[in-house]
Amino acid sequence: MTINLDWGIFLQESPTGDGPYWTMLATGLQWTLATALTGWAIALLVGSIVGVLRTVPYRPLALLGDAYVEVFRNIPLLVQLFFWFFVWPELLPAEIGRWMKQDMPYPEFITAALGLGWFTAARVAEQVKSGILSLPRGQKNAALALGFSLPQTYRLVILPQAFRVVIPPLTSEFMNIFKNSAAALAIGLTELTFQMKQMVEYSNEVIVSIAAATVLYMMLAFAVNRGMAWLEKKARVPGMIGGGR
Amino acid sequence: MIDWQLIADNREMLLDGMLYSLTLTGTAMAGGIVIGCLLALARLSSFKPLSLFAAGYVNLFRSVPLVLVIFWFYFLLPYFGLSIGPDKSVFITFTLFEAAYYSEIIRAGIQSISRGQVSAAYALGLTYPQTMRYILLPQAFRNMLPVLLTQTVVLFQDSSLVTIIGIKDFMGSTVVVASNNGAMTEMYTFAALAYFCVCFPVSMLLKRLHKRIAVIR
Amino acid sequence: MIQIEKVSKWYGQFQVLADCSTQVSKGEVVVVCGPSGSGKSTLIKCVNGLEPFQAGSIIVDGISVGDPKTNLPRLRSKVGMVFQHFELFPHLSITENLCLAQVKVLGRSMDEAHQKGLQLLDRVGLKAQAAKFPGQLSGGQQQRVAIARALAMDPIAMLFDEPTSALDPEMINEVLDVMTELAQEGMTMMCVTHEMGFARRVASRVIFMDHGQIVEDAGKDEFFGAPHSERAQQFLSKILQH
Numbered sequence: 001m002t003i004n005l006d007w008g009i010f011l012q013e014s015p016t017g018d019g020p021y022w023t024m025l026a027t028g029l030q031w032t033l034a035t036a037l038t039g040w041a042i043a044l045l046v047g048s049i050v051g052v053l054r055t056v057p058y059r060p061l062a063l064l065g066d067a068y069v070e071v072f073r074n075i076p077l078l079v080q081l082f083f084w085f086f087v088w089p090e091l092l093p094a095e096i097g098r099w100m101k102q103d104m105p106y107p108e109f110i111t112a113a114l115g116l117g118w119f120t121a122a123r124v125a126e127q128v129k130s131g132i133l134s135l136p137r138g139q140k141n142a143a144l145a146l147g148f149s150l151p152q153t154y155r156l157v158i159l160p161q162a163f164r165v166v167i168p169p170l171t172s173e174f175m176n177i178f179k180n181s182a183a184a185l186a187i188g189l190t191e192l193t194f195q196m197k198q199m200v201e202y203s204n205e206v207i208v209s210i211a212a213a214t215v216l217y218m219m220l221a222f223a224v225n226r227g228m229a230w231l232e233k234k235a236r237v238p239g240m241i242g243g244g245r
Numbered sequence: 246m247i248d249w250q251l252i253a254d255n256r257e258m259l260l261d262g263m264l265y266s267l268t269l270t271g272t273a274m275a276g277g278i279v280i281g282c283l284l285a286l287a288r289l290s291s292f293k294p295l296s297l298f299a300a301g302y303v304n305l306f307r308s309v310p311l312v313l314v315i316f317w318f319y320f321l322l323p324y325f326g327l328s329i330g331p332d333k334s335v336f337i338t339f340t341l342f343e344a345a346y347y348s349e350i351i352r353a354g355i356q357s358i359s360r361g362q363v364s365a366a367y368a369l370g371l372t373y374p375q376t377m378r379y380i381l382l383p384q385a386f387r388n389m390l391p392v393l394l395t396q397t398v399v400l401f402q403d404s405s406l407v408t409i410i411g412i413k414d415f416m417g418s419t420v421v422v423a424s425n426n427g428a429m430t431e432m433y434t435f436a437a438l439a440y441f442c443v444c445f446p447v448s449m450l451l452k453r454l455h456k457r458i459a460v461i462r
Numbered sequence: 463m464i465q466i467e468k469v470s471k472w473y474g475q476f477q478v479l480a481d482c483s484t485q486v487s488k489g490e491v492v493v494v495c496g497p498s499g500s501g502k503s504t505l506i507k508c509v510n511g512l513e514p515f516q517a518g519s520i521i522v523d524g525i526s527v528g529d530p531k532t533n534l535p536r537l538r539s540k541v542g543m544v545f546q547h548f549e550l551f552p553h554l555s556i557t558e559n560l561c562l563a564q565v566k567v568l569g570r571s572m573d574e575a576h577q578k579g580l581q582l583l584d585r586v587g588l589k590a591q592a593a594k595f596p597g598q599l600s601g602g603q604q605q606r607v608a609i610a611r612a613l614a615m616d617p618i619a620m621l622f623d624e625p626t627s628a629l630d631p632e633m634i635n636e637v638l639d640v641m642t643e644l645a646q647e648g649m650t651m652m653c654v655t656h657e658m659g660f661a662r663r664v665a666s667r668v669i670f671m672d673h674g675q676i677v678e679d680a681g682k683d684e685f686f687g688a689p690h691s692e693r694a695q696q697f698l699s700k701i702l703q704h
Contacts, residue, residue, distance in 0.1 A: 074444035075437050076402035078409075079416060083437050086429040091246075175308075182310035186409050193313050200316075206324045210317055214309055221308030364512050365549030365608075369563035369615065370539025379562060384553050 009205045028195030036178045042117025047124025054129045072122035081115045085187045112184035131166035171228035248431040255422045262418030270401040273339035281347030306345035354389035391455035463488045469518035480674045491651045493661040496671035502654045510541045539567045542612030546624040548604040550596035557592045582610040602633030619650040670694040
């Protein structure tokens with residue numbers, strides 16, 4: 001069997017009207033980036049709040065945080081995306097539901113970014129919680145003893161330390177959100193894997209298309225890894241937990 | 246919100262789907278742990294080509310999305326003339342993919358055992374395979390059991406992704422029932438609930454197991 | 463029994479052993495001492511091939527340790543070793559710890575191994591603990607089990623790598639008593655230890671190491687009476703003050 005690889009395929013015009021094949025993949029990469037980064041912003045915000053909630057000495061709030069994490073961790077991402085895309089608009093008041101289905105711009109992107117964000121927030125919350133719990137108890141007591149209120153204690157003493165502790169585990173969650181964004185092709189988001197699939201189907205250059213997408217994902221992973229390593233170094237406090245490493 | 250009558254009418258298809266999801270999970274777990282174990286040992290080997298191969302394998306699979314890997318095998322196997330059909334080929338996909346993740350867990354487990362244990366085993370005259378089999382792996386597996394099983398819950402959830410290439414796993418069956426009956430709201434809510442009902446109790450049990458093992462150690 | 467000939471070892475650029483030569487004859491008890499980082503633990507681990515070395519030779523019972531053709535597991539099964547941190551296998555009961563290598567390495571039957579194990583456990587005064595797990599024993603008890611585990615292999619020589627330095631003070635003597643008894647029975651022993659009282663009681667010779675070199679290698683009385691080197695004198699005065 002001979003394998004003919006046509007690496008020039010990238011310059012050929014695609015029949016989908018997206019321009020040459022390379023722009024097809026580039027568009028996909030853009031949507032992957034946009035979805036993952038938007039989702040990450042949501043995940044960091046929501047995840048931090050939920051993570052903090054789970055450690056506050058007020059049981060109903062802590063339970064609420066726990067419930068959030070359990071629900072979002074125990075349902076597959078794909079099912080969650082289907083839920084937000086197909087079910088959610090039906091459950092809202094008819095006006096809003098209709099708007100979401102008909103007039104909301106970029107419905108696949110917005111749903112995917114939000115869905116990924118909620119989903120990843122549960123994992124971020126888990127890390128934030130264990131980051132906070134890993135700090136010596138004396139820190140909280142010392143801050144309270146100085147007369148700080150509980151919110152001040154969290155904002156000024158506990159969270160700045162906890163975030164440094166959780167940077168390494170968050171790196172892998174950040175990496176995951178790029179990978180997980182590929183699941184959004186199921187609701188029609190034209191991200192990188194979706195575009196690769198189209199390229200395979202239209203051009204029949206199976207190996208070239210797959211290789212291109214794979215290399216792009218690997219470059220993305222490498223960039224994320226370097227970026228987070230840089231951040232970790234920036235945030236390091238001499239002598240603090242992990243500061244010596 | 247959930248149409249129990251519709252579910253009862255299609256129970257056979259949904260049950261078959263769930264059975265498929267569980268079989269896929271079980272197979273990929275068993276195969277993934279065996280291959281993952283070999284990869285971990287290869288990666289820790291002092292023979293450079295072997296450890297480089299293992300590191301390359303693990304890093305490749307860990308830096309690309311599972312969805313992409315599903316498409317690799319979906320397109321590549323037929324391209325190379327192996328037409329066993331997607332519903333069989335994903336067993337290969339998932340086993341090879343999960344092996345990369347299991348191998349990292351196993352490697353961490355092995356590295357958590359102190360070097361002195363290996364020295365002591367060697368000093369008694371045990372060979373490398375004997376040391377692995379009787380001393381290192383039993384201790385390592387004990388420590389990492391909760392993490393391995395947690396990864397398996399993730400694997401079970403990830404198995405829903407085969408829906409994308411039209412396989413009728415549990416989620417795939419749900420999609421079919423939903424579109425045949427115009428009942429997306431009801432069926433997708435049901436799917437979310439069903440996955441939760443399987444995964445949540447298992448996650449809770451694993452949390453307990455984790456605590457118990459931590460205490461013994 | 464053990465001949466060490468010009469052994470040198472490097473970690474990258476850093477030399478941990480420099481031209482070390484000495485020997486241990488049958489029935490001799492040789493104590494190796496020296497400040498931490500002097501290479502004494504590394505030297506003793508070279509004797510049964512747990513640490514590779516780049517130059518020189520070590521011959522144990524007529525077999526060269528450094529020779530790539532040597533069957534190291536077989537050689538190691540004839541030389542017992544006791545570690546600083548005991549290294550009992552925590553997932554196995556005391557009995558299983560004693561029997562595993564007898565069965566898997568020496569090919570003894572389970573019954574025979576069991577009998578031998580219990581006999582040695584009795585000898586170190588721990589017969590009652592046979593069914594327990596290592597984590598349930600005190601440090602001193604664990605180290606005595608570790609000695610019994612090594613003895614169960616019927617070794618021709620025993621290596622001790624700081625056997626008491628991870629122990630609480632009140633447990634040190636129970637381990638030293640077992641070692642003293644063993645020495646008096648004529649076991650060939652090489653011991654890395656700071657226990658100078660033990661050295662005075664049973665050692666035939668004392669080796670003092672510093673910066674990877676054997677600085678002093680003398681009979682017990684000579685070493686404690688009038689050590690040649692200044693470094694050994696300083697070391698002794700520091701250690702004997704307490």
